[in-house]
Amino acid sequence: MAAQRRRPTQVDIARRLGISQATVSLVVSGGPASFQVADETRRAVLEAAAELGYTVNAAARSLKGGRNRLLGLYTFEPVFPVDRRDFYFPFLLGVEEETAACGYDLLLFSSATARGDRSIYASGGNRLKVADGCVLLGRHIDRAELAELVREDFPFVFIGRREVPGRELSYVAPDNVGATRDTVRSLAGLGHRQLAYLKMAEDQEPTRDRAAGFRQGIADAGIGEDEVLVHAMDDPAAITGGLLQEWLADGITALLVEPSEDDAAIAAVERAAAEAGIRIPEDVSVALLGDPPLSESTRDWTRYTPPREQMAREAVRLLLELLDDEEGRPRQLLVDCRPIAGETVAGPSAGRPS
Amino acid sequence: MAAQRRRPTQVDIARRLGISQATVSLVVSGGPASFQVADETRRAVLEAAAELGYTVNAAARSLKGGRNRLLGLYTFEPVFPVDRRDFYFPFLLGVEEETAACGYDLLLFSSATARGDRSIYASGGNRLKVADGCVLLGRHIDRAELAELVREDFPFVFIGRREVPGRELSYVAPDNVGATRDTVRSLAGLGHRQLAYLKMAEDQEPTRDRAAGFRQGIADAGIGEDEVLVHAMDDPAAITGGLLQEWLADGITALLVEPSEDDAAIAAVERAAAEAGIRIPEDVSVALLGDPPLSESTRDWTRYTPPREQMAREAVRLLLELLDDEEGRPRQLLVDCRPIAGETVAGPSAGRPS
DNA sequence: TCTTGCACTTCATACGTATTAAGGATCCGG
DNA sequence: CCGGATCCTTAATACGTATGAAGTGCAAGA
Numbered sequence: 001m002a003a004q005r006r007r008p009t010q011v012d013i014a015r016r017l018g019i020s021q022a023t024v025s026l027v028v029s030g031g032p033a034s035f036q037v038a039d040e041t042r043r044a045v046l047e048a049a050a051e052l053g054y055t056v057n058a059a060a061r062s063l064k065g066g067r068n069r070l071l072g073l074y075t076f077e078p079v080f081p082v083d084r085r086d087f088y089f090p091f092l093l094g095v096e097e098e099t100a101a102c103g104y105d106l107l108l109f110s111s112a113t114a115r116g117d118r119s120i121y122a123s124g125g126n127r128l129k130v131a132d133g134c135v136l137l138g139r140h141i142d143r144a145e146l147a148e149l150v151r152e153d154f155p156f157v158f159i160g161r162r163e164v165p166g167r168e169l170s171y172v173a174p175d176n177v178g179a180t181r182d183t184v185r186s187l188a189g190l191g192h193r194q195l196a197y198l199k200m201a202e203d204q205e206p207t208r209d210r211a212a213g214f215r216q217g218i219a220d221a222g223i224g225e226d227e228v229l230v231h232a233m234d235d236p237a238a239i240t241g242g243l244l245q246e247w248l249a250d251g252i253t254a255l256l257v258e259p260s261e262d263d264a265a266i267a268a269v270e271r272a273a274a275e276a277g278i279r280i281p282e283d284v285s286v287a288l289l290g291d292p293p294l295s296e297s298t299r300d301w302t303r304y305t306p307p308r309e310q311m312a313r314e315a316v317r318l319l320l321e322l323l324d325d326e327e328g329r330p331r332q333l334l335v336d337c338r339p340i341a342g343e344t345v346a347g348p349s350a351g352r353p354s
Numbered sequence: 355m356a357a358q359r360r361r362p363t364q365v366d367i368a369r370r371l372g373i374s375q376a377t378v379s380l381v382v383s384g385g386p387a388s389f390q391v392a393d394e395t396r397r398a399v400l401e402a403a404a405e406l407g408y409t410v411n412a413a414a415r416s417l418k419g420g421r422n423r424l425l426g427l428y429t430f431e432p433v434f435p436v437d438r439r440d441f442y443f444p445f446l447l448g449v450e451e452e453t454a455a456c457g458y459d460l461l462l463f464s465s466a467t468a469r470g471d472r473s474i475y476a477s478g479g480n481r482l483k484v485a486d487g488c489v490l491l492g493r494h495i496d497r498a499e500l501a502e503l504v505r506e507d508f509p510f511v512f513i514g515r516r517e518v519p520g521r522e523l524s525y526v527a528p529d530n531v532g533a534t535r536d537t538v539r540s541l542a543g544l545g546h547r548q549l550a551y552l553k554m555a556e557d558q559e560p561t562r563d564r565a566a567g568f569r570q571g572i573a574d575a576g577i578g579e580d581e582v583l584v585h586a587m588d589d590p591a592a593i594t595g596g597l598l599q600e601w602l603a604d605g606i607t608a609l610l611v612e613p614s615e616d617d618a619a620i621a622a623v624e625r626a627a628a629e630a631g632i633r634i635p636e637d638v639s640v641a642l643l644g645d646p647p648l649s650e651s652t653r654d655w656t657r658y659t660p661p662r663e664q665m666a667r668e669a670v671r672l673l674l675e676l677l678d679d680e681e682g683r684p685r686q687l688l689v690d691c692r693p694i695a696g697e698t699v700a701g702p703s704a705g706r707p708s
Numbered sequence: 709t710c711t712t713g714c715a716c717t718t719c720a721t722a723c724g725t726a727t728t729a730a731g732g733a734t735c736c737g738g
Numbered sequence: 739c740c741g742g743a744t745c746c747t748t749a750a751t752a753c754g755t756a757t758g759a760a761g762t763g764c765a766a767g768a
Contacts (some may be wrong), residue, residue, distance in 0.1 A: 009754055020718050025756060038716060059417040060754035068413075070461070070484065096462065105484070107424070108450065108462045130412040130424065130459070151405055153359065162452040180566035261733050363724055374748045392746060414724035417753050619735060711768075718761070725756105731748070738741085 008052040016048055024049075028056060053087060062132075071099050071319060072131035074109040076138030077261075086293045087261050088137070091159060094312025095135055102320060107131045128154060133319045135159060135312075139204060139261060155328060157319045159311055161205045168330040170322060172315045174306030176209040176289070177216065179337040183256065183287050186339070189346045192254040192285060194227050196247050198265065199258045201234035210258055210289050233258075236268035241276030242330025244269075248278065253348035254285040259292035259303075267296050281346035291340070302342035311335055362406040379402075382410060425453050425673060426485035428463040430492030431615075440593055440647045441615050442491070445513060449489055451499060456674055461485045476675025487673045489513060489666070493558060509682060511667055511673045515559045522684040524676060526669045528645060528660030530563040530568065530643070533691040537610065537641050537658060538571025540693070545702045546608040548581050550601050552619065553612045562609035564612055566641050587612075588624035595630030598623075602632065607702035608639040611656075613646035621650050635700035638642070656696035665689055 010024040017024075019041065026037050027045040037045075048054075062068040064137065073095050075088070099106045107130060133155035136146075141162065150155060150164050150238045161173035187195065197214055200207050211230075218228055229252060235241065247255075259265055273280055279288050280299075288303035318331040364378040371378075374394065380391050381399040383458035402408075416422045427449050429442070445496075453460045461484060490500075495516065503510060504521050515527035541549065551568055554561050565584075572582055583606060587593065600610075613619055620642065627634055634640050634653075642657035672685040 011754075021755085022714090022718055022720095022757080025754095026717090029756070036716070041716080053502075057417070059413045059422065060723090061756080063411070063413040063417050063725090063753090064755050064757090068484075106462045108460045127407065130422070148407075152409060310768050364723075374723085376727080376748055376750095377746090378722095380747090383726070390746070395746080411724050414753090415726080417723090417755090418725050418727090530742085710751105711766105714761085714764085714765085718767100719759085721757090721759105723756095725753090727751090729748105729750090733745105733746080734741080734744085736741105738739100 007057070008054045009057070013045060013048045013054055014138050016052075017044055019045075028054070029329035038126055042072045047123065051088050060343050068130070068132050069104050070107050070131040071095075071104045071316065072107040072109055072134035074128060074136050076136070077142045079137070086295070091137055093235060094309035096317055098313040098316035102316065104132075104320075109134075118122065127159055128156075133157075133323050135319060136162075136316050139206075141298045143197025153328070155319065157331070159313045159315050161209065161334075163205055168332070170318055170330040170332060172311045172318060172333045173206075174311070175291075175334045176282045176337075177213040178208050179304045179306075179339070180210045180221065180256075180289050180332075181217040182339065183289060184214060185286060187254050187256075187285065187345065188217070188221035188223065190285070190339045190345070193221075193223055193348075194229075194251045195250045195254050195256060196229040197221070197232060197256045197258075198231050198239070198269070200232050200260060200265075201232045207258065214256065232264055233268075233315050236264045239268040239272045241267075241274075241278070244272050244278055244284070245276050248284060252284065254287065254345070257286060261292065263292045263294050263296055266292060266294065266301070270297060270299070280344050285345040286347070287345055289317065299343040299344065302345040304337040304339045306337045307335060356470045357693050363411070364408070364413060365404045366406060367399060367408060370406070371398055373399075379385060380607050395462070400437060402635070413615045421486070421617060422484070422486050423458050424461050424485040425449075425458045425670065426461040426463055428488055428490050430490070430495045440649070441498075443505075444662035445491055445666045448663035449670055452667040452670035456670065458486075460516075486511065487511075489669050490516075491561075507587050507682070509673065511542075511669045511675045511676065511685070513669050514561065515688075516641070517559055523685070524672055524684040524686060526665045526672060526687045526689065527560075528665070529688045530560055530691075531567040532688075533658045533660075533693070534564045534567030534643050535571040535574065536693065539574055540570060541610075541639065541641060541699065542571070542577065544639075544699070547575075547577055547702075548583075549577070549608050549610060550583040550585060551604045551610045552585050552587050552593070552623070553610075554614060554619075556585045563579065587619055587622075590618045593622040593626045595621075595626045595628075595632070598626050598632055598638070599630045602638060606638065608699070609641055610641055612643045615646065617646045617648050617650055620648065620655070624651060627693035634698050639699040639702070641699055646673035654696040656694065656699040658691040658693045660691045661689055 010021045010028065013024045014021045023037060023041065024045055027042050058068055058070070073092075078312070085112075096106055109128065118315055128149075134157075136156050136158045137160070139160070143164075145161065145162055150167050150169070150247075156170065158169060158171040159173070161171050161176075164170055184195070196339055197211075199211060215225075218225070229247065229250070255269065265288070267285060270280075272278075278284060286301065288301050291303050291305035294301065314333055315336070318333060318348060321331060322328060364375045364382065367378045368375045375630075377391060377395065378399055381396050382403060398573055412422075427446075450460055452634060463683070488511075490510050490512045491514070493514070497518075500516065504518050504523070510524065512525040513527070513543070515525050516523055538549070549572070553565060568582075568584075569579075572579070583601065609623065611619055611623055623640060624634075626632075632638060640655065644656050645657050645659035648655065662695075668687055668689070672687060675685060676682060
């Protein structure tokens with residue numbers, strides 16, 4: 001059998017049956033209009049379609065204005081490297097499953113190119129537009145590209161809260177404000193009053209949200225702004241044993257650490273503590289403001305965890321809503337995080353027999 | 355600013371500048387033809403394009419040109435469940451990276467649907483055809499669907515050797531024949547002559563290849579067919595301590611175990627050995643014919659491992675070759691596996707002080 | 709017989725792009 | 739003033755599909 005290079009089209013089916021392309025379209029498009037075609041005709045069309053191996057040309061369909069039944073997933077940073085794997089995996093899983101459950105296929109936009117030219121607007125145009133809409137993911141987003149996406153009015157939902165000046169975006173995000181506030185409250189409930197808060201230096205939305213939660217938390221607990229210490233970590237190596245000792249000498253009894261996708265910050269704290277002979281939680285309590293991969297640490301950190309898989313599913317659902325909404329009004333969803341009581345938090349005087 | 359519902363097209367740019375759509379196309383398509391346009395005109399077009407936020411319509415472009423710059427990845431079984439994750443991950447990674455490196459995007463066909471209706475031909479047609487070509491993956495393939503794919507002349511490359519009667523397929527596969535043969539040889543080199551070979555009951559190509567390698571291996575070593583025992587595992591639970599004891603009593607000194615994507619078979623052997631107080635490798639040597647996830651076992655098994663990530667990259671490369679080949683001649687590539695000398699193989703008399 | 713309605717099918721067109729052959733300038737040599 | 743060459747631009751068309759409008763044939767009702 002010689003290879004038939006060209007794929008069969010509706011016209012091929014129509015010609016073979018001596019009917020019109022329009023009728024074929026009515027049948028194979030399946031919709032409600034399909035029932036206005038005579039049973040016999042419909043059967044013949046379907047049979048011929050199967051025989052010729054016909055499949056709808058997605059490009060043509062979406063050109064016409066219809067949908068592609070393709071959803072995109074774009075991440076602003078590589079998802080696959082091993083140290084990030086456990087962090088991103090639940091998102092991937094959730095998006096994949098929900099997309100499938102809704103009858104869509106998933107377009108995974110190339111992430112880690114060898115040349116590092118990671119961009120939505122790589123080859124002249126917006127690659128994402130092949131899909132009907134897109135789920136976006138990642139911490140180190142390109143603001144210019146995001147703004148451009150918004151300007152183009154392309155439907156997308158971000159996982160994680162993101163802002164663009166003068167425009168509301170759609171997102172599904174963990175309630176970092178509330179979770180951080182609750183963490184502070186719970187530390188305060190144990191008697192901690194002098195806190196050190198290690199925040200990330202980069203001023204992203206999640207960082208701002210945690211900062212807001214922190215302020216709420218200390219306000220609720222009646223702790224003054226002057227009793228706490230806020231330290232921006234630009235370089236994890238700057239967290240030294242000496243620094244920790246200084247803090248403890250100043251009366252600090254608990255640390256709040258904002259993690260990233262890798263566990264650099266946590267590793268730094270752990271190392272610094274070991275270096276200075278400081279015990280966790282006996283000498284100082286440590287709570288993480290999130291749930292990083294923790295591949296290097298075997299410790300059971302006190303932390304809070306967002307329901308990642310569920311967030312991903314919600315993102316897909318929101319995106320589909322968005323697509324069906326003629327006006328494309330943005331959707332926003334905050335989800336609660338689950339606190340995990342680990343072994344790194346204790347009362348403030350645990351290590352100091354009084 | 356009100357949301358502009360319709361995206362700007364080449365026609366919009368042309369109208370604004372009072373030129374024709376064709377000229378705009380020449381400019382924005384960028385290619386060599388772009389230079390036949392007067393500099394001034396080109397600048398004006400690019401400027402207007404930027405101003406209007408024009409982006410090329412991927413659907414229209416691919417409708418015209420035939421190619422989508424999309425490659426598909428379809429797996430015949432769910433990739434994401436945790437116990438399979440480590441097994442499939444290198445494949446995913448390799449396909450993803452190579453696809454990106456070649457300037458394509460990756461279409462990840464939905465795997466685990468809630469309703470379990472996992473099929474290429476789910477909604478009337480071949481879903482894969484949205485992509486220019488497809489990488490296929492998975493052990494439990496649907497033969498009928500595969501045959502149909504072949505009949506439709508859809509370009510694909512399988513990871514793993516697959517056969518369809520009367521037709522050559524394209525694949526990248528580990529050299530299971532050679533690797534199994536070498537495993538047998540190396541056992542024979544240690545003095546093992548009476549071997550038990552636990553093969554999978556399902557008669558898939560990889561199983562047949564290992565069986566062929568096994569026969570080659572014992573022939574090379576001058577071991578008779580009657581000195582070996584071939585056991586088809588239909589149910590891992592059937593591997594009991596008693597069975598192992600029987601085999602040892604018969605003089606068997608080494609086991610070859612064919613693994614699957616999960617580690618059921620290996621777990622079964624380990625359990626049975628423990629049950630009967632049989633030590634590995636003192637009482638019996640065990641070599642695996644492959645490299646399963648081994649999530650439950652901490653033992654360092656003697657085995658061989660295919661270069662999974664590399665295989666995936668090769669598969670993508672072969673697929674692109676296939677697409678560029680007008681005649682679509684099948685490509686086949688066998689890759690060597692790397693033997694891993696673990697701690698589960700020793701000489702035949704290790705446990706019997708003579 | 710002439711409507712009227714119904715069931716089914718087709719016509720015609722639009723979607724946005726790439727491309728080819730042809731069109732219109734302008735200029736030069738003869 | 740013509741042939742021809744060069745340079746730039748455009749008209750026309752095809753890609754495969756979806757869809758509203760229009761058409762066909764037929765049976766039933768007036």
